[in-house]
Amino acid sequence: MATVKEEALPLVLVHRPPNFHFPFKHRLQTHFRLLDSLDSDPPKSTHSFFSRHAASVRVLLCVDTIPITRDILSLLLFLQLIVGSSTGVDHIDLQECRRRSIAVTNAGKAFSPDVADLAVGLLIDVLRRVFASFQISGLGKHGAKIAKRLEPFGCAISYNSRRKKPSVPFPWFKNVYNLAVNNDVLIVCCMLTEESRHIISKDVMTALGKEGVIINVGREALIDEKELVQLLVRGELRGAGLDVFENEPDVPQELFSLKNVVLSPHCAVATPECFDALEDLITANLHAFFSSKPLQSVVELE
Numbered sequence: 336m337a338t339v340k341e342e343a344l345p346l347v348l349v350h351r352p353p354n355f356h357f358p359f360k361h362r363l364q365t366h367f368r369l370l371d372s373l374d375s376d377p378p379k380s381t382h383s384f385f386s387r388h389a390a391s392v393r394v395l396l397c398v399d400t401i402p403i404t405r406d407i408l409s410l411l412l413f414l415q416l417i418v419g420s421s422t423g424v425d426h427i428d429l430q431e432c433r434r435r436s437i438a439v440t441n442a443g444k445a446f447s448p449d450v451a452d453l454a455v456g457l458l459i460d461v462l463r464r465v466f467a468s469f470q471i472s473g474l475g476k477h478g479a480k481i482a483k484r485l486e487p488f489g490c491a492i493s494y495n496s497r498r499k500k501p502s503v504p505f506p507w508f509k510n511v512y513n514l515a516v517n518n519d520v521l522i523v524c525c526m527l528t529e530e531s532r533h534i535i536s537k538d539v540m541t542a543l544g545k546e547g548v549i550i551n552v553g554r555e556a557l558i559d560e561k562e563l564v565q566l567l568v569r570g571e572l573r574g575a576g577l578d579v580f581e582n583e584p585d586v587p588q589e590l591f592s593l594k595n596v597v598l599s600p601h602c603a604v605a606t607p608e609c610f611d612a613l614e615d616l617i618t619a620n621l622h623a624f625f626s627s628k629p630l631q632s633v634v635e636l637e
């Protein structure tokens with residue numbers, strides 16, 4: 336069988352944190368020519384490497400959540416697509432992408448089943464029994480899977496998201512405060528944006544009440560972490576299960592000593608199943624781009 340020369344393969348520029356070796360690299364290399372500044376010894380600086388390839392690169396693969404800032408983007412004048420490898424895209428300057436019409440894809444639903452498993456696992460760990468009423472902030476791909484797991488427990492589920500979802504049978508609350516007033520457990524799994532930063536404010540947490548439980552598998556900055564810690568310390572919330580923290584890897588010390596808090600180290604998606612699903616999705620998106628077919632898991636750049 337004839338083999339395609341590496342130079343003939345479509346170019347994909349890679350941006351990854353040092354020492355982060357992505358497991359699907361090998362498979363991608365059979366279809367695409369990966370330009371990775373960290374492959375050289377010693378590694379090249381991002382700035383000089385990106386500038387050198389700027390004229391030929393149309394696609395950037397963003398591994399993990401390494402920031403893609405306006406400065407980085409300004410080096411890549413012909414960029415058309417950023418293929419992300421996480422669900423959250425708060426590390427990418429989306430405003431600049433919108434301005435320059437650069438499409439962005441994320442992990443879509445590749446991680447949703449495992450994130451949902453962890454959210455429910457944390458919740459059961461916090462409660463050791465199941466409440467009657469649950470609320471979910473952000474009923475997207477992760478939230479839908481969480482709800483599917485909680486329904487058989489007989490939980491009354493309601494949700495908040497920017498828009499009501501016609502296909503979702505649960506009551507929709509336009510704002511998180513009213514959602515909190517009407518429920519006992521809040522599972523946070525929405526995207527972090529400027530609009531959603533600290534959406535779970537002190538008022539919202541207080542509205543949840545003393546029996547309230549918060550589970551966060553989204554991004555910690557969705558919650559006012561300082562206030563959350565204070566409410567937990569003062570016993571004004573029943574408990575919390577947290578997979579994400581505002582200043583990772585630092586975790587507020589107070590949380591370690593609280594018996595009603597379960598912590599996990601941002602590991603909801605660290606499973607072989609998530610990596611396999613992500614590898615398939617990234618490969619599919621790259622093939623789609625280079626053959627002018629529709630992309631999957633496109634992030635809405637509003």
Ligand SMILES: O=CC(=O)O
Binds near residue numbers: 421424446604
């Ligand atoms: O944190 C993980 C993700 O955003 O996929």
